[in-house]
């Protein structure tokens with residue numbers, strides 16, 4: 244279904260949405276949701292309007308390109324008519340990212356992979372085993388350069404208490420556990436007995452099983468049951484994206500000063516940059532990315548490593 248988006252700089256987005264919805268409601272289905280978002284539905288397409296402090300975000304969808312042009316035209320004409328106090332600039336563009344966005348050029352990506360500490364034979368074997376055992380789901384596994392980054396970060400913060408949300412077949416847990424001292428502890432959270440049975444096998448073989456405690460169950464329940472004092476040195480979040488904000492909050496409250504939370508997939512394959520993507524997990528990660536950069540409890544940096552990695556360090 245063709246889609247296009249427009250960001251219109253203005254500090255009157257809420258007022259325009261009300262005016263548009265009220266006016267268009269005479270001729271089409273138009274409504275405002277509790278969060279101020281307006282939806283105008285025409286016969287062959289629709290437009291969702293989202294208010295923001297400094298812009299109006301509009302996403303048009305339609306059954307074909309001709310209908311899309313009609314939706315854009317109808318909404319733009321009416322919006323410009325209501326903007327009597329300012330000159331609005333309305334430019335519609337096709338989704339910028341979608342599925343195809345390459346954050347890092349593949350040649351550069353390969354160069355990064357081959358110029359970071361390589362995975363050892365055991366981790367390489369785990370990659371093959373994961374592919375054989377889980378098929379397409381194996382794409383969830385972190386890459387070797389991310390693994391090297393995790394081990395390095397665990398060592399750099401001198402971590403003894405680590406937490407992982409999203410174990411899968413255990414690649415990242417091995418990388419974290421290897422950075423811990425012998426008396427270090429990794430609490431590893433997942434919901435899958437099946438996938439983590441592979442993890443358990445490889446933790447044994449990596450010689451780190453005695454440092455890892457696996458908790459099977461919704462990670463948010465495990466995290467909220469942890470002691471509330473700030474004792475976590477490092478945490479890695481790589482599970483269901485809808486719950487990222489809840490995981491971040493539960494962890495950041497328990498991070499000791501100087502402790503680090505590492506979040507994977509903060510680009511969502513490029514969908515996070517593209518307002519055309521509005522599913523719950525897109526909104527959750529987009530919202531969390533905005534929240535972290537404004538969170539005065541942490542210093543943060545977002546890295547273009549693979550699908551985007553955020554580091555947030557507790558002040």
Ligand SMILES: C[S@@+](CC[C@H](N)C(=O)[O-])C[C@H]1O[C@@H](n2cnc3c(N)ncnc32)[C@H](O)[C@@H]1O
Pocket residue numbers: 383384385408409410411412413414415416432433434435438460461462463481482483486
């Ligand atoms: C992207 S994979 C983790 C990949 C892993 N870090 C690695 O290096 O291979 C996401 C994992 O999160 C788990 N998961 C999904 N929803 C969860 C939840 N609500 N609580 C805990 N784990 C969850 C899945 O079972 C899956 O194993």
